[in-house]
Structure formats: C-alpha cells, structure tokens
Amino acid sequence: MNSAFLRSALLTGLLIAGVNVLFAGLDHGFDRLPVWFYLVQLLILPAMVLPLRIFPQAAMTPEYLRRAGLYALGWAVPYAIYKFSSDALNPAMTPAASLVSYLFTVIVFALLFAAIRKPPVQK
Template identity: 65%
Template structure:
C-alpha cells in the first residue's frame, strides 16, 4: 500500500464499510440477521479493498472527454464492488438464478456507467 495517500485510504475504507454495512442491513431486514450465514458477513469485507478500483477509475473517467470511454471507465469502476454486493445478496435468496442475477448485474452496471458518464462529463 505504499504510495496510497491517507485521504484515499480513508475514503476507500469508509465507503467499503458503508456499502457492506448497508448490504448487511438490507439482507438482515429481508431474511433475518440470525439467518445470514457467516460467509455473507465475510464477503462484505471484500468490498473494502474492491473500492480501490472505482476510486482510481472514477478519477480517470472524470477527465476523459469521450462519452463511450468515460462510460467504460465508470462501468469498470462499478464492476467489482457491485458484483460483491449484488451476488452475495442474490445468493441468499432460495430462488437464486445465476443467469438472472448476472443479467441484472450487467444491466445495472451499464445503467450506472451511462448515467455517471452523462452527468459527470469534464468541463
């Protein structure tokens, strides 16, 4: 982790904890906290290091003038942390469908990418 500034590190850790915590709360409300398996709680810890990807990609996307390239950077930034969030939550559902979950994931990442690229274009 040499060369990582403290603000970036704090942002990554805080954002990862916030997203993982929200996923735990949402899943706990839906399925009951006692019913959540240990692997689910542990998988949320993976969001913390995964947040390094969007922090780097989003910074690059913010200065990229071409829409498609900017959208691709946003999509790549969302890909890993959202995959952890999405698939861990979906796997709790007894009617889990890997194909439907993957399709839903891809649509959401593309929507996020398009919206962010449209809203956050460089000046």
C-alpha cells in the same frame, strides 16, 4: 494516492457493506445470515480501493462512451460483491437472471455517471 480519496473509498466500502448486511438481515433475518455472508462483505473494501485510479481518469476522459466504460470498470467488482452475495442468500436464485440484472445495473449507472461527471471544458 491521496489519503482523503483513500479514506473516502474505505468509508464508502464500509457503508455499502453495512447497507447490504442491513437489507439482507431485514429480508432474511439477522440470525439466519451465514458467516460467509459477513466475510464476503469484507471483500468490498479492497474492491473499492483497487480501482481508485480509474475514477479520476474517468472524470477527465472527454469521450462519453470511454468515460462510461471506465466508470463501469470502477464499479463492476464492488457491485458484483454486493449483488451476488445478497442474491446467493435466496434459495430461488437464478444465476442467469442475477447476471442480467447485474449487467443492466452496471451499464445504467456507468452511463449516468458519465453523463453527470463530465470533464471540465477546455478553452
């Protein structure tokens, strides 16, 4: 595995976790964030590293829907940790609405990534 790619995934995971803590802290107050919330953010790091092989494969997949599916698989777990940990802080959370929002966002981003990140044209 490429060390620059691994470093990029870890830095992205730290950035995502930091943004989640920042937004949750601004919404709920940093002093009111439970310890479990901070610990759950650490799960984003392995969630970013484990699907590393999916992204290069997706970038080289010529079929649009298959490429979108690979991108969805790559982002599914890190985004689930981000989304559900912050949603769980809200006492009025509706699990069904949270799940629908999660699925919608993953699908939209997968379709966008697949459209933007097309493989090079073979001549």
